[in-house]
Amino acid sequence: MNGVLRPLPRFLEILCVSLWLLPSGVQALQTGDLVENFRLLDQKGSSHELYRYADAKAIVVLVQGNGCPIVRNVMPAFRAIRDTYAKQGVDFMMLNSNLQDTQAAIAREATEFGYDLPILKDQTQLIGEALDLKRTGEVFVINPLTWSVVYHGAIDDRVTYEHQRPAANNRYLANALDDLIESRPVKVAHAPAKGCLINFPSKTAITAQTKFTYTRHVAPLLKEQCVTCHREGGIGSWSMTGYDMVRGFAPMIREVLRTQRMPPWHADPAHGHFANDRSLTADQVRMLVSWVETGAPRGEGADPLAEDSRQWPEWSLGEPDVVIEIPEQAVPATGTIDYQYLVIRNPIGRDVWVRAAEIIPGDRKSLHHVITNFGVPTADGQFDRAQSGSLGGYVPGGKADVFPEGTGVFLPKDAIFRPQMHYTTWGKAGVDRSRLGLYFHENKPTHALKTTVFINSDIRIPPRTREHWEQAERTLEKDVWLYTLLPHAHYRGKASEFRAYYPDGTEEMLLSVPNYDFNWQTTYELKAPKYLPAGTRIVHRTAWDNSVTNPANPDPNREVPWGEQSWDEMLFGALTWRYVTDEEKKLRAATVAQAQGE
Ligand code: HEC
Numbered sequence: 001m002n003g004v005l006r007p008l009p010r011f012l013e014i015l016c017v018s019l020w021l022l023p024s025g026v027q028a029l030q031t032g033d034l035v036e037n038f039r040l041l042d043q044k045g046s047s048h049e050l051y052r053y054a055d056a057k058a059i060v061v062l063v064q065g066n067g068c069p070i071v072r073n074v075m076p077a078f079r080a081i082r083d084t085y086a087k088q089g090v091d092f093m094m095l096n097s098n099l100q101d102t103q104a105a106i107a108r109e110a111t112e113f114g115y116d117l118p119i120l121k122d123q124t125q126l127i128g129e130a131l132d133l134k135r136t137g138e139v140f141v142i143n144p145l146t147w148s149v150v151y152h153g154a155i156d157d158r159v160t161y162e163h164q165r166p167a168a169n170n171r172y173l174a175n176a177l178d179d180l181i182e183s184r185p186v187k188v189a190h191a192p193a194k195g196c197l198i199n200f201p202s203k204t205a206i207t208a209q210t211k212f213t214y215t216r217h218v219a220p221l222l223k224e225q226c227v228t229c230h231r232e233g234g235i236g237s238w239s240m241t242g243y244d245m246v247r248g249f250a251p252m253i254r255e256v257l258r259t260q261r262m263p264p265w266h267a268d269p270a271h272g273h274f275a276n277d278r279s280l281t282a283d284q285v286r287m288l289v290s291w292v293e294t295g296a297p298r299g300e301g302a303d304p305l306a307e308d309s310r311q312w313p314e315w316s317l318g319e320p321d322v323v324i325e326i327p328e329q330a331v332p333a334t335g336t337i338d339y340q341y342l343v344i345r346n347p348i349g350r351d352v353w354v355r356a357a358e359i360i361p362g363d364r365k366s367l368h369h370v371i372t373n374f375g376v377p378t379a380d381g382q383f384d385r386a387q388s389g390s391l392g393g394y395v396p397g398g399k400a401d402v403f404p405e406g407t408g409v410f411l412p413k414d415a416i417f418r419p420q421m422h423y424t425t426w427g428k429a430g431v432d433r434s435r436l437g438l439y440f441h442e443n444k445p446t447h448a449l450k451t452t453v454f455i456n457s458d459i460r461i462p463p464r465t466r467e468h469w470e471q472a473e474r475t476l477e478k479d480v481w482l483y484t485l486l487p488h489a490h491y492r493g494k495a496s497e498f499r500a501y502y503p504d505g506t507e508e509m510l511l512s513v514p515n516y517d518f519n520w521q522t523t524y525e526l527k528a529p530k531y532l533p534a535g536t537r538i539v540h541r542t543a544w545d546n547s548v549t550n551p552a553n554p555d556p557n558r559e560v561p562w563g564e565q566s567w568d569e570m571l572f573g574a575l576t577w578r579y580v581t582d583e584e585k586k587l588r589a590a591t592v593a594q595a596q597g598e
Pocket residue numbers: 222225226227228229230235236237238249252253256262263264278280397
């Protein structure tokens with residue numbers, strides 16, 4: 001050797017690259033391997049995050065697939081084990097990574113065969129691939145103290161293809177659980193499992209994964225879906241300014257996708273279509289994760305993010321018609337701050353119809369939310385109900401409130417603003433100078449936008465409960481067009497939904513948020529307004545997680561009542577809507593009659 005680094009011969013280079021590119025799943029899963037966190041929806045639309053089961057003695061996951069005789073056959077044994085060991089603190093669930101099984105089909109199979117366990121749907125197949133699944137019918141036992149697999153394989157040795165013994169000779173799963181509960185090493189950590197083969201197309205076609213590059217695939221998607229927040233001055237915790245930055249965060253990108261933390265969007269896609277939907281498709285998630293897992297290659301060409309020259313104006317809708325300065329608020333370094341209700345004079349001097357409003361927070365770190373209430377004060381200092389309202393507000397991650405086409409909020413000349421300001425301290429004192437920008441209609445819009453709220457202030461959330469539901473309901477007196485839905489709870493909020501019960505006896509889920517996250521107070525904007533006839537009963541339900549495994553829970557030992565502060569709870573929902581006009585009603589009646597005549 002002459003000391004000069006010579007390039008590897010071509011064939012060796014190819015060999016090295018292809019070994020390095022093998023996805024982790026190609027190496028068979030061993031007991032002792034770490035199971036990384038993930039979040040999935042089950043057949044009923046409930047959300048499950050693996051690491052939220054940290055207080056279990058063990059977590060057992062059975063790989064399920066519709067139509068597989070082996071799975072159907074082992075279910076009675078599995079349920080019997082569940083009945084015994086659930087009492088000892090073991091959690092049981094199933095996982096479906098089949099390409100061909102939809103959430104609805106899994107729900108049908110579960111009903112038909114009486115599966116009373118959550119079946120987690122692995123929509124992207126990423127979780128099944130990481131667990132190196134080959135067949136359904138296999139069980140995994142995970143030790144939550146280490147998040148490692150302590151047993152995987154068959155439940156027992158009773159069932160095989162087209163044969164079954166009357167009884168099992170080896171009760172692998174039960175033995176493994178006994179060992180784990182007694183803190184003994186698991187004696188038999190693996191036994192071959194029988195079941196139906198699962199098709200993982202991208203795993204067999206490794207080359208299909210390796211074609212993803214940053215410049216061609218990843219950066220254009222990030223530019224569309226992430227950069228609005230992940231840029232200088234945006235609310236994201238880091239800026240996607242180019243390849244080096246994104247590559248550095250690549251493992252974190254994989255993690256936030258697996259746990260569905262990013263992009264922040266919490267509605268179950270099975271119900272409703274929303275204009276502000278931030279979610280990625282299963283293919284987009286697969287692409288990003290495959291790119292990370294194959295070494296986050298850059299690819300050829302210019303860097304689309306470094307070249308991103310888009311201007312991000314301070315006001316997302318351009319200069320407002322009027323800017324209202326919210327008086328300075330000093331925020332201390334620590335402690336709790338009661339809700340502030342400020343009184344601000346209205347400088348506009350005339351009646352206006354507001355078409356949009358935006359709040360630019362002064363101190364993003366401490367300003368938790370603003371609700372822009374206004375009203376015309378009466379002699380006793382209260383607001384005249386008929387002349388009061390709300391112009392939306394500010395929440396982290398929120399954007400300008402643009403009222404739906406043809407609608408507006410009437411702001412009388414004599415109204416004053418009385419915003420509700422909520423600050424949280426974060427270790428450093430500061431001063432908040434937020435501003436409210438308003439955009440007016442030139443002419444009176446056709447419709448007034450209305451808000452209906454759902455409140456249940458009698459809630460009592462028992463201590464140490466994983467899921468406690470309460471509800472509030474309202475019945476519509478007239479036909480309305482529904483535009484937006486907002487669920488609101490605090491640190492313990494777990495899931496929330498709005499359901500419509502129509503006068504004809506049918507019902508519909510308008511919005512389901514199976515994974516409620518206090519950090520994201522999203523207003524869900526329907527893609528097309530929804531017609532709700534008079535007599536429709538709308539039920540707003542919320543569940544709270546007051547257990548120790550809720551990382552946001554300030555005190556699991558407390559019975560939690562209603563309260564404005566975040567350590568108390570709220571069941572609060574808001575809908576925006578407008579009345580259906582008589583003409584629209586006639587038109588609708590005619591179309592319905594026509595449809596029935598056909
Ligand atoms: C609506 C704004 C918004 C969008 C859109 C968004 N993010 Fe984020 N992202 C945030 C915020 C805010 C944080 C900080 C969260 C926190 O502190 O918990 C964050 C954090 C992250 C993190 C770091 C995780 C951590 O622990 O802080 C990653 C990685 C990430 N985002 C990736 C993405 C990707 C990839 C996309 C697009 C597919 C995306 N984000 C879209 C707002 C956003």
